[in-house]
Amino acid sequence: MCIRDSISRVSDSVNQIEWLRKQLEVIETMLRPRTEAEKEKEKEKERKKALSSQEEEESEPLSQAPPQVLDEAQAKHKAELLNATEDLDKKLQVIEYRLVSPALLDSDDKYFVEPYQTYLNLIWLNAEVGTGGGDVAGGADFAPTDTQMELLKTFETEIAAADMDYQKIMKEDFPAFNRSLTGTSVAPLVAPPSSAQAK
Secondary structure, eight states, X not given: OHHHHHHXXXXXXXXXXXXXXXXXXXXXXXXXOOOHHHHHHHHHHHHHHXXXXXXXXSSSOOOOOOOXXXXXXXXXXXXXXXXXXXHHHHHHHHHHHHHSOHXXXXXXXXXXXXXXXXXXXXXXXXHHHTTOBTTBOOOTTSOOOHHHHHHHHHHHHHHHHHHHHHHHIIIIIHHHHHHHTTTSSSOOOOOOOOHHHHO
């Protein structure tokens, strides 16, 4: 039961971090300067749209919105916001990677390409002390060994440390980041719901 609760706790933490990182990804996309290829693609799209509109209404002149030009102060502020967004994303990513191996975020564990992190270690430990799972025999008829109990304590310590770092970000960095967005067209980050709130 302790292992299952720890698995749920890690899973909830990773989900909350992913919630925030997805919002940061959207903000980064809005703030990041467009590449030449993106600009060219947008121009081509506008040309096709203009031709299509022109064919439909030959007599009406085409009006296009002028591209937004930022003054030096606005451009500097936008660059600072982009840096702050990337920094916050990196801080969250560091915590996430302490809980879940990067290679396992988009795949499964069949390749064993890097060491497991807390989440998968808990899954395997749960299989070892439970009825078994995968290539682990399990031991439902026997109490957990001293080694397994020590491993659980180690994993719980890792979870507590990651939680403490995450809470620090939510208490300090999160509000500061949202304050930096004041006066811009970028919506502030929305705090992720915790599993306790969802119930």
